Amino acid sequence: MPRLALYALAVCALAVAAAVVSFAQGSWIGVVWILLAGVSSNMAWYYLRKAKLDRAAAREAELMG
Numbered sequence: 598m599p600r601l602a603l604y605a606l607a608v609c610a611l612a613v614a615a616a617v618v619s620f621a622q623g624s625w626i627g628v629v630w631i632l633l634a635g636v637s638s639n640m641a642w643y644y645l646r647k648a649k650l651d652r653a654a655a656r657e658a659e660l661m662g
Contacts, residue, residue, distance in 0.1 A: 599648045605641035609634050 619627030628658035 599644050602641045602644035602648070604642060605637045609637040609641060612637060 612630045616627040616630035616634065619625075629651055
């Protein structure tokens with residue numbers, strides 16, 4: 598798994614935990630944490646998909662010669 602995808606997943610998990618704590622304390626700042634979790638989740642998805650496509654392109658280039 599690409600390193601940037603792992604970092605993004607870690608940020609996503611931490612943001613979700615921070616949102617839960619914020620909402621449990623009655624703070625609306627949890628909304629910001631939810632938005633950050635969404636962005637980091639999308640970044641993780643992007644980096645995973647990019648790595649998969651890069652591997653497929655390298656495999657195809659290897660087959661072509």
